[in-house]
Amino acid sequence: MQDNARPHVARVVTAYLDTVGIRKLTWPSRSPDLNPIEHIWDNLKRRVRSRIPAPTTIDELKQSEEWQNIPQQQIKDVIDSMPNRLMEVMRARGRNMHY
Incomplete structure (x- = not known):
């Protein structure tokens, strides 16, 4: 499954x-991004930005260890929410939804 982002649909790819x-899988344009990792990336970004001082280099980011600090239960909860997400997409007929 891939969305229609340019890197995914490049001829070489x-x-x-x-x-x-x-x-x-055929994936319609403008469809909601259902990939659970997107929510984890968002959480990671917020965690990194909340650090004082925030990392300003790749080395500082690597040393922050925020990725390891994301609770496994949070990852499980996002994955377990997939049936509800799919139902929400169907109810919204592919339009905006609250996820």
């Missing part, structure tokens, strides 16, 4: 996936 035999 498409050609590679075809070459190695990876099938892709």
Whole structure:
């Protein structure tokens, strides 16, 4: 599953996936991003930005260890919410929803 972001649909990427035999789901443009990792990335970004002082270099970011500090229960909760997210998308007929 990929959204229609430019890096995902670039000719070189498409050609590679075809070459190695990876099938892709058809994904409508402007569809909600249902990938659970997006919510984890958002949480990680907020955690990093809340640090005082906030990291300003890659080395400082690596030393912050925020990724390891995300509770596993939070990751599980996001993944477990997928059935509800799918139902919400169907109810909204692909339009905006609260997730």
